[in-house]
Amino acid sequence: MHPFLLILKNDWRILTRGRALKILGLLAFASGLYALIYGKTFISRQQETIATLRQDERARLDSLAAWARLDTTVAANRQKWATATSAFEVNVPEGYRYALHEPSALAPLSLGMRDLFPYYQDVWGRAIFRQIFQQEIANPQKLSVGHFDWAFVVIFLLPLFLIVLSYNLLSSENEQGTYSLLLSQPITLRQVVLAKLTLRLGLLLSFLVLITLLTIPVLGIDLAESSGLVLRYLAVSVVYGLFWGAVIFTVVSFQKSSAVNALTLLGCWLVLVLVLPALMQQWLTVSQPTDRSTFENLVRDEYSSEQPDSVVLKPYYARHPAFYFPKDTAKRNPDLRAYYARNEAVDQTLAPLVDQYETAVANREATVSRLNWLLPAVNTLDLFNGLAGTSAAAHRDYLRQIQDFHSRWNGFFLPKVFKNELLTPADYAQFPAWSFQSSAPGFSISGGLLKLLLVAGVVFAVGWFRLN
Amino acid sequence: MKNLIANKEFTATLRDRRFVVAGVLVLLLLLVATWTGFRNYQTLADKRARASESARAAWLGQPEKNPHSAAHYGTFAFRPKSDLSFLDFGLDTYTGSSVYLEGHRQNDAKFSQAEDATSLIRFGEMTVAFVLQLLIPLLIIFLCFNAFTQEREENTLKILLSQGASVPTIFWGKVSGFARVIGLVVVPALLLAGTLLFAQTGFDPTTDTLLRLGLFVGLYVIYFGLFIIGSVFVSARAGSSRASLLTLLGIWIVACVVLPKATANLGESLFKVPSNYTFQHELHEDVEKGIDGHNPSDARAKELEKKILAQYGVDSVSQLPVNFDGIVMQEGEKYTSLVYQKHFGELQNQFQKQNSLATAAGFLNPYLAVRDLSMGLSGSDYDHFLDFKAEAEAYRFGLVERLNNEMKTFSKTGDWDKTVSRDFWAKTPDFQYQLPSVGWALGRHGLSVLALLLFGGLLVWSVQRGLKTIDLV
Numbered sequence: 026m027h028p029f030l031l032i033l034k035n036d037w038r039i040l041t042r043g044r045a046l047k048i049l050g051l052l053a054f055a056s057g058l059y060a061l062i063y064g065k066t067f068i069s070r071q072q073e074t075i076a077t078l079r080q081d082e083r084a085r086l087d088s089l090a091a092w093a094r095l096d097t098t099v100a101a102n103r104q105k106w107a108t109a110t111s112a113f114e115v116n117v118p119e120g121y122r123y124a125l126h127e128p129s130a131l132a133p134l135s136l137g138m139r140d141l142f143p144y145y146q147d148v149w150g151r152a153i154f155r156q157i158f159q160q161e162i163a164n165p166q167k168l169s170v171g172h173f174d175w176a177f178v179v180i181f182l183l184p185l186f187l188i189v190l191s192y193n194l195l196s197s198e199n200e201q202g203t204y205s206l207l208l209s210q211p212i213t214l215r216q217v218v219l220a221k222l223t224l225r226l227g228l229l230l231s232f233l234v235l236i237t238l239l240t241i242p243v244l245g246i247d248l249a250e251s252s253g254l255v256l257r258y259l260a261v262s263v264v265y266g267l268f269w270g271a272v273i274f275t276v277v278s279f280q281k282s283s284a285v286n287a288l289t290l291l292g293c294w295l296v297l298v299l300v301l302p303a304l305m306q307q308w309l310t311v312s313q314p315t316d317r318s319t320f321e322n323l324v325r326d327e328y329s330s331e332q333p334d335s336v337v338l339k340p341y342y343a344r345h346p347a348f349y350f351p352k353d354t355a356k357r358n359p360d361l362r363a364y365y366a367r368n369e370a371v372d373q374t375l376a377p378l379v380d381q382y383e384t385a386v387a388n389r390e391a392t393v394s395r396l397n398w399l400l401p402a403v404n405t406l407d408l409f410n411g412l413a414g415t416s417a418a419a420h421r422d423y424l425r426q427i428q429d430f431h432s433r434w435n436g437f438f439l440p441k442v443f444k445n446e447l448l449t450p451a452d453y454a455q456f457p458a459w460s461f462q463s464s465a466p467g468f469s470i471s472g473g474l475l476k477l478l479l480v481a482g483v484v485f486a487v488g489w490f491r492l493n
Numbered sequence: 494m495k496n497l498i499a500n501k502e503f504t505a506t507l508r509d510r511r512f513v514v515a516g517v518l519v520l521l522l523l524l525v526a527t528w529t530g531f532r533n534y535q536t537l538a539d540k541r542a543r544a545s546e547s548a549r550a551a552w553l554g555q556p557e558k559n560p561h562s563a564a565h566y567g568t569f570a571f572r573p574k575s576d577l578s579f580l581d582f583g584l585d586t587y588t589g590s591s592v593y594l595e596g597h598r599q600n601d602a603k604f605s606q607a608e609d610a611t612s613l614i615r616f617g618e619m620t621v622a623f624v625l626q627l628l629i630p631l632l633i634i635f636l637c638f639n640a641f642t643q644e645r646e647e648n649t650l651k652i653l654l655s656q657g658a659s660v661p662t663i664f665w666g667k668v669s670g671f672a673r674v675i676g677l678v679v680v681p682a683l684l685l686a687g688t689l690l691f692a693q694t695g696f697d698p699t700t701d702t703l704l705r706l707g708l709f710v711g712l713y714v715i716y717f718g719l720f721i722i723g724s725v726f727v728s729a730r731a732g733s734s735r736a737s738l739l740t741l742l743g744i745w746i747v748a749c750v751v752l753p754k755a756t757a758n759l760g761e762s763l764f765k766v767p768s769n770y771t772f773q774h775e776l777h778e779d780v781e782k783g784i785d786g787h788n789p790s791d792a793r794a795k796e797l798e799k800k801i802l803a804q805y806g807v808d809s810v811s812q813l814p815v816n817f818d819g820i821v822m823q824e825g826e827k828y829t830s831l832v833y834q835k836h837f838g839e840l841q842n843q844f845q846k847q848n849s850l851a852t853a854a855g856f857l858n859p860y861l862a863v864r865d866l867s868m869g870l871s872g873s874d875y876d877h878f879l880d881f882k883a884e885a886e887a888y889r890f891g892l893v894e895r896l897n898n899e900m901k902t903f904s905k906t907g908d909w910d911k912t913v914s915r916d917f918w919a920k921t922p923d924f925q926y927q928l929p930s931v932g933w934a935l936g937r938h939g940l941s942v943l944a945l946l947l948f949g950g951l952l953v954w955s956v957q958r959g960l961k962t963i964d965l966v
Contacts, residue, residue, distance in 0.1 A: 056751075059755075063758055063762065066762050067761075070765070070768075071768075074768040074770060074771070077768075077770065077771070078770060137612065137615075138612070141607055141608060142608065143769070145770065158603065158604070159769070160589075160601070160603060160605075160608075160769070161768065161769050162601075162766055162767065162768065162769050162772055162840065163766075164760075164761065164766070164844045164847050164848070165584040165587040165588045165605075165875060165878070166584055166587075166757060166844070166847070166848050166851070166875060167757045167758070167760070167761050167847060168584075168587040168607065169583075169584050169586065169587050170753055170754055170757035170758075171615050171754065171757075172615075172754075172758065173754045173755055173758040177754065181750065182751075185746060189739075193735075283735050284638075284639070284734050284735055284738050287735070287738055287739065287742065288635060288738070291631075291742060292515075295628075295631065298616070299616065299617065299627065300522065300619070300628070302613050302616030302617070303616050303617045303618055303619040303623060304522070304525070304619045305613055306610065306611075306613040306614060306616065306617070306618050306619065307525075307526070307529045307530070307533070307618055307619040307620070308529065309611070309613065310529075310533050310606070310610075310618075311529050311532045311533055311536075314536055315609040316540060317604050317609070318540055318541070318543075318544035318571075318590075318591070318604075331556055331558075382609075385609075386609055386611075389609075389610075389611050390611045393611050393612075393613060402616070403612065403613060403616065406612050406615065406616075407612055410612055416612060417610075417611055417612065
């Protein structure tokens with residue numbers, strides 16, 4: 026047998042006879058399983074809410090559609106019929122629709138920012154910026170502690186498991202007095218360390234594959250649709266594991282005592298997973314501050330605008346000449362044209378402020394991704410969140426889709442409001458409907474993965490030359 | 494003898510290059526955390542003070558209008574940062590910074606900083622509390638894990654014992670030596686923090702702030718003390734340095750990383766809260782149908798009308814000398830307030846239940862008790878947030894009541910066009926928030942105080958007992 030395989034086999038025997046592997050394996054499996062169940066519980070609660078909202082919307086619109094077909098010769102029907110045929114009533118208070126941020130197949134694996142940001146939004150015909158700054162009910166203490174999801178297990182706990190299994194790869198030989206015996210064999214030190222490390226990485230890989238396989242039945246993932254995502258998710262976990270393998274390889278190559286290795290490795294973990302990201306976060310808040318207090322004052326209701334209707338309508342007609350009908354002087358009750366003009370004016374005032382704010386946040390993200398080299402844990406979490414569609418960027422994309430939908434929704438009703446037309450039962454089938462386009466399937470992991478691999482390669486090379 | 498041992502540990506540690514490097518790094522981190530925390534605090538405090546002023550200016554600058562329109566226009570309450578919050582951000586990042594105050598409804602606090610953050614926020618913030626709660630204990634482990642094992646491995650323990658030193662003397666001598674080393678790392682940062690704090694308050698801090706700072710320092714002295722005693726004890730009991738180190742690191746990982754997450758997540762899974770949609774829906778139902786479900790709003794309105802007509806001895810609302818709409822709205826406000834109180838109360842109860850898991854775990858895990866108390870003393874915990882929300886709500890209710898009463902007395906029923914003059918706005922008081930006292934804060938965290946003291950007492954007691962029976966050599 027090749028000495029490499031011999032060492033591998035021997036090491037496997039030692040590992041399986043000790044307690045460490047059994048305890049760690051059990052711990053890892055338990056935490057992985059818990060993470061899956063937790064993620065599933067979290068997302069299924071959101072899905073329940075989404076289902077309720079769908080039902081609510083369906084019932085509301087169906088009853089409106091039925092009202093629009095009512096026989097108006099019956100006096101009791103007139104009120105309902107008037108509501109259901111009024112473009113304004115359906116556009117704003119009665120027929121509003123839900124814009125739903127449906128969780129992607131992998132969302133339970135990496136919950137990301139789904140607890141911080143709302144995942145549904147009722148879209149009315151009024152100013153969109155008066156609507157979208159909502160928040161979902163959440164316990165601040167829970168938000169601050171974060172999730173115990175699969176991403177947490179991979180990023181925070183797996184490196185620790187790997188470290189506990191491998192900090193004494195070489196030092197144990199020395200401490201047991203078998204080191205010289207080992208060196209007398211026809212094998213290089215590199216081969217010894219690599220063989221032992223390969224075994225541990227192999228164990229890690231089988232664990233990752235095992236949990237990934239488990240996700241399919243537990244989360245009910247449709248492989249025909251999401252197998253690509255699942256594989257990419259697995260690839261990111263594996264490369265992150267390889268990165269830690271490289272760190273361990275290099276620390277071991279310095280051939281210090283077990284205690285020093287354990288401390289050094291824990292120090293690396295501490296710096297890469299806790300200290301650097303937290304420091305970076307702190308630095309970002311100080312160096313790139315964001316400010317939303319400017320638009321807090323503006324997100325007030327319509328009463329804030331004191332200008333007379335004619336003053337508000339003039340610039341509005343200039344922007345929308347198609348809505349201007351100078352010959353139509355009939356008195357309307359209620360006249361809602363100024364209402365829409367005011368709401369659009371609010372959006373126009375807020376748009377640049379919101380834009381500025383979003384640019385500031387995007388700049389923060391750009392800074393983080395530029396420094397990703399130094400932050401493998403952050404890089405990995407971003408990749409996970411990207412694949413799961415749970416990142417802050419995915420939320421911003423969702424907000425953009427809401428704004429698009431709002432334009433389409435108003436685009437359908439406003440011509441009718443301004444032309445003073447009633448809705449017909451046939452119009453109900455034409456209403457713009459919300460359909461969410463997840464950014465997850467198109468998310469590219471190559472850039473982040475490449476960075477992770479390169480850094481792992483550089484770290485590995487240091488160890489390779491040390492072990493000469 | 495004890496002093497001699499302490500001096501030896503102190504000197505030996507300072508000669509250990511590895512420790513000096515680690516210690517200096519932690520000290521640097523602590524200084525950076527203090528400084529950036531303070532900068533962040535200043536920016537936020539400043540921003541909120543300005544936003545608060547501009548909200549007040551907008552309120553005062555309202556043209557003549559109907560008082561009820563002003564209630565719809567509303568105003569904002571901005572949450573001021575507490576003096577000590579730069580040491581421990583606590584939950585401040587995750588709780589809303591402002592509440593929109595308007596008629597008919599209670600809004601939740603909005604615009605938390607966490608919403609501005611990138612995924613980095615999931616890794617925590619480098620605050621002073623972060624360093625003190627997570628990193629210093631690691632430094633302590635690093636310092637103490639071989640306190641006894643090394644002496645045993647190098648056979649110096651026998652010599653020490655033969656000099657007449659008793660086991661407890663050696664133990665407490667070592668503990669006090671290590672405590673001095675940790676003091677060397679922590680004190681400079683605390684001095685900086687204290688100076689910044691005093692400078693911030695114009696060198697005139699309130700007694701409350703001083704008390705909070707004093708207790709904050711005391712809290713961490715106990716925390717570090719427990720860690721040092723525990724680590725040295727583990728070292729005394731351990732068979733080898735390696736075993737001691739692994740045990741201590743295992744404890745740290747479970748206590749500081751795994752348990753906090755697990756308790757919070759389990760709490761959330763066990764005690765369900767409604768979605769915002771359901772919450773608003775149920776609120777609305779209760780307002781419409783009455784809290785008990787048998788008192789619908791139109792029935793309430795009819796009853797009110799009967800009562801008011803009888804009170805004024807007239808037959809119809811048009812004969813009333815006051816504006817009936819003002820009365821209706823104020824009664825409605827009272828009723829919706831009750832409904833909101835009920836629903837927000839239930840929600841907060843549910844959150845407290847979720848958090849109680851962590852508080853209970855604090856009896857076994859001093860990290861959780863210290864985290865809780867540290868936030869409480871810094872005024873950045875959930876209780877302080879709720880206190881702010883309650884104050885803001887009391888202010889809102891008072892303001893709306895004033896507007897409704899004005900409406901009631903200054904015009905007749907149905908007259909929505911009559912306006913109040915502009916100087917009326919200045920007569921409404923401004924929102925002022927006062928941080929509750931430190932006694933209140935401690936009262937809210939009585940369980941955590943008890944947990945920490947109990948854990949500490951038990952640890953010292955069992956160490957004392959354990960030292961008598963320990964087989965050191």
